[in-house]
Amino acid sequence: NAGVTQTPKFQVLKTGQSMTLQCAQDMNHNSMYWYRQDPGMGLRLIYYSASEGTTDKGEVPNGYNVSRLNKREFSLRLESAAPSQTSVYFCASSREQGLAGELFFGEGSRLTVL
Amino acid sequence: KNQVEQSPQSLIILEGKNCTLQCNYTVSPFSNLRWYKQDTGRGPVSLTIMTFSENTKSNGRYTATLDADTKQSSLHITASQLSDSASYICVVGGQAGTALIFGKGTTLSVSS
Numbered sequence: 001n002a003g004v005t006q007t008p009k010f011q012v013l014k015t016g017q018s019m020t021l022q023c024a025q026d027m028n029h030n031s032m033y034w035y036r037q038d039p040g041m042g043l044r045l046i047y048y049s050a051s052e053g054t055t056d057k058g059e060v061p062n063g064y065n066v067s068r069l070n071k072r073e074f075s076l077r078l079e080s081a082a083p084s085q086t087s088v089y090f091c092a093s094s095r096e097q098g099l100a101g102e103l104f105f106g107e108g109s110r111l112t113v114l
Numbered sequence: 115k116n117q118v119e120q121s122p123q124s125l126i127i128l129e130g131k132n133c134t135l136q137c138n139y140t141v142s143p144f145s146n147l148r149w150y151k152q153d154t155g156r157g158p159v160s161l162t163i164m165t166f167s168e169n170t171k172s173n174g175r176y177t178a179t180l181d182a183d184t185k186q187s188s189l190h191i192t193a194s195q196l197s198d199s200a201s202y203i204c205v206v207g208g209q210a211g212t213a214l215i216f217g218k219g220t221t222l223s224v225s226s
Contacts, residue, residue: 004157042118042203042216043158058213090157099214100145100207105157 002026004106006091012112013081021076021109023091031094031101032074033058034066036087037108043090049074050097081113116141118206118217126223131194135220137187137204145207149178149189152201152219161189161202194224 004025013019025032033048045058049068063085065077074093078085089109094101118139127133139147146165150158162171162178164187170179175192191198201219208215 040218042218044216045213092157099211102148102160102163103158103214105159107157108155 004091004093004104006089006106006109008109009107010110012114013078014114015082017081018077018079019081019111020078021089021091021111022073023075023106024073025091025093025104026072027093027095027104028071029093029095029104030071030097031099032068033092033094033103034064034074034076035090035092036060037090038087046076046089048099050099078111081111083113085111086113087111116206116208116215118204118215120202120204120217120220122220123218124221124223126225127194129194129196129224129226133191133194133222135189135191135202135204135222137189137217139185139187139204139206139215141185141206141208141215143209144182144185145210147178147180147187147207148205148214149176149187150203150205152203154200158203191222194222196224196226198222199224 007022034046035043047066049055052071067075091106092103121136148163149161152158164180177190180187203219204217
């Protein structure tokens, strides 16, 4: 099994451009999450989806939108990228609904905004 | 403020040696504490998850301990291997419905 798959792995954007990070899991998990990881900081939750059809804001949602396309897929969209959004983005999934379950992470998507 | 502090920030040890990483937290109420291993350029992978009632949990050469009274946890690595070189992240779950709180991690380098 692939687990959690993220695309693209690397992306360079110019300020103001838009893009979508894709995430898919094949473990039939209920919850999916988007985190960002910045140097010198712990991972921070951007958005999550506790079940198919629902999405909720995390700690740092500004500048992002998400879509839970179906049970497998959860995308993260940057409508107008800013240099402050340069980061490594991780998608994760959990069998349990909500925020308390064991997390399984993807390999990360490294985004640079110039 | 709910926080998770890890020490040391980085550590270098010789292959075959043991080491202990520390995690202190101020999260209240406390639900669970997790340790993750993150290899360079990869996503975090779960090592252990402990609830309030658990004092110790092992996963191979990794042993985590938890003292919920003092709000401290440690991760002990026995007979280190080169493949143990990674960042180790302590994560605390608090009140139901709130996001997990991640520490900044301890970077471990194992040299031959």
